[in-house]
Amino acid sequence: MSKQNASRITQLEYQDFWLHKDKAVGPEHTQRRRIATSMHNIMGKLIRMDASIEELESYAQQMEAFESQISQHGRLDRAELTKAIANNDATTLDALNLVDFSLFSGASTPLTMPMDVWLDGDKVCATANLGMQYEGPPGRVHGGVVCALFDVLLTRAQSLTKMMGFTGTLTIKFLGPTPIETDITIEAEIAKVEGRKLFIVGKILHAGEVTAVAEGIWIQPKTPII
Secondary structure (H helix, E strand, O other): OOOOOOOEEOHHHHOOHHHOHHHHOOHHHHHHHHHHHHHHHHHHHHOOOOOOHHHHHHHHHHHHHHHHHHOOOOOOOHHHHHHHHHOOOEEHHHHHHHHOOOOOOOOOOOOOOOEEEEEEOOEEEEEEOOOHHHEOOOOEEOHHHHHHHHHHHHHHHHHHOOOOOEEEEEEEEEOOOOEOOOOEEEEEEEEEEEOOEEEEEEEEEEOOEEEEEEEEEEEOOOOOOO
């Protein structure tokens, strides 16, 4: 999709753009997502990979050559993209170039945690299956990754109110192991709203059992975020 063909998007529409962002994906982001998926998979396969020194040297050379090749490209200006959205002068392509590279949740970044996210009434729900690169204790998701999962999904819950803010506090209780390489479910919902404060709660489940719960406060700034 070229920018000329992309539809316009307002700042308010941007707040829940993540719900329908895949409709804006054209040939460019299809390829960006392919690259990100491949790099994400590589990260998992590299962990304790049983390979000879000769093979490791070959892979290292190939990766260094690839790094050198892509270093010739510039980068889209995030500040300009954000400014366009703040001024209601952006397109869906501009919005996609922001949300698709969101840390831990953007489909065009290899750092994303593989999650399918959707709205279910007054809840934001997700399923995830986290690979070896997210392991902490043997066979279990790292506690810091559990925190990141909650931060991402509880942040998404803000769209239920059309308010947007920053994480003020996030309290997590670990009730049991969250396993890697198997399906887990995450849920988040708004508990209450007090002025500029959003109180949001969430939980992670595996096979019907709750493995962790979270309570957080998101604070809407006095001036617009973007």
